[in-house]
Amino acid sequence: MPTLLTILLLPFAWLYAGVMRVRNWLYDGNMKGSEQFSVPVLNVGNLRVGGTGKTPHVLWLTRQLLQHGQHPAILSRGYGRQTHGYRLATPSDTAQIIGDEPRQYFQEFAGQVPVAVSEDRCAGIRQLLALSQPPTAVVLDDAYQHRRVRPTLNLLLTEQQRPFYEDYVLPAGxxxxxxxGAQRADAVIVTKCDPHLTAAQQQEITRRVRRYALPQVSVFFSTYQYGAPVAVNALQITASQEVVLLTGIANPAPLRAYLQAAGYHVVHHAAFADHHLFSETELGQVAAQLRPGVSVFTTQKDAARLQVPVLQAIVANWPLFYIPIDVQFLADGESRLLALLTPYFQPHAVV
Structure with a gap:
């Protein structure tokens, strides 16, 4: 049931939704132009503000492209960066230059995959296709509302705990x-699922998704698999069971729940907003929570933001670890999704 505040804000939400509806109508009717490209453009996006798990799914999709002999590139807006325009990531670029997620992508693939940022996704794709070794596919990070690009495949993500079909348009939701907007999706992935989600529950969620998406749209269910702590600093240390948790992500609750279930004791949680740029003062406050036998845990995305030289100097001697995240699909979801993706791989295989 909507809260009283949600009800009060609904008139403003209707106004905003109306503006977006007209915008989408103009694109759908070809009265505003959108561009197609010579290689598959695979978009991973969502309808809501905040984290629905796009980053791990972009990583999963890019790995699949690599495993199928492709030469993919990743294009992101570079949210939170302090630069503008197109930029191809380099080893020296920090999160302040290209954004935390593109920095994570670049590190994850160790330069094997071109990672670029551009507010203008069309211009960004053109620049990537002009590289000396152009990509055979482009993975778009969070461009579901960027209608100037006409993606080959639209993957819409929505969280199990806050599905789009129970949410409201800003500012009410x-x-x-x-x-x-779900009608533009070629597939819907319900993310951060309970790994024990029953077949009956999946069927009910699928039914509710298809009330707004196309009736034949494929619906998949994914969950997170957390890995062993990875040391950020070059220190010969092991993670302790008592931890200070440092996060700047939209929803740290699943990570915290995992740590507690895995036997870790979170003695302090320094929680900040998504994409937060940590300050020296804030890190000093985290340092004040440390004592012998306590480690600092963070996410891989947050660790990317700590690599600014002035912050690196502060955390250099911390027992600092990030918790890696992998996507796992429930039941036969991975094989079904690969079957959906495979036609976009084969025509562009690298020999």
Whole structure:
């Protein structure tokens, strides 16, 4: 049931939704132009503001492209960066220059995959295709509302705990556009699922998704698999069971729940907003919580933001670890999704 505040904000949400509806109508009717490209453009996006798990799914999709003989590139807006325009990531680029997620992508693939940022996704794709070794596919990070690009495949992500079909448009809720925007999805992935989600529960969620998406749209369910702590600093240390948790992500609750279930004791949680740029003062406050036998745990995305030289100097001697995240699909979801993706791989295989 909507809260009283949600009800009070609904008139403003209707106004915003109306503006977005007109915008989408103009694109759908070809009265505003959108561009197609010579290689598959695979978009991983969502309807809502905040984290639905795009980053791990972009990583999963890019790994699949590599495993199928492709030469993919990743293009992101580079949210939170202090630069503008197109930029191809280099080893020296920090999160302040390209954004935390692109920095994580670049590190994850060790330069094997070109990672670029551009507010203008069309211009960004053109620049990537002009590289001396152009990509055979482009993975778009969070461009579901960027209608100037006409993606080959639209993957829409929504969280199990806050599905788009129960949410409202800003400011009454967190949706960037109305639920009807799901009609543009070629597939819907319900993320951060309970790994024990039953077949009956999956069927009910699928039914509710298809009230707004196309009736035949494929619906998949994914969950997170957390890995062993990875040391950020070059120190010969092991992670302790008592931890200070440092996060700047939209929803740290699943990570905290995992740590507690895995036997870790979170003695302090320094929680900040998504994409937060940590300050020296804030890190000093975290340092004040440390004592012998206590480690600092963070996410891989947050660790990317700590690599600014002035912050690196502060955390250099911390027992600092990030918790890696992998995507796992429930039941036969991975094989079904690969079957959906495979036609976009084969025509562009690298010999």
């Amino acid at each position: 967190l949706l960037r556009e109305s639920r009807a």
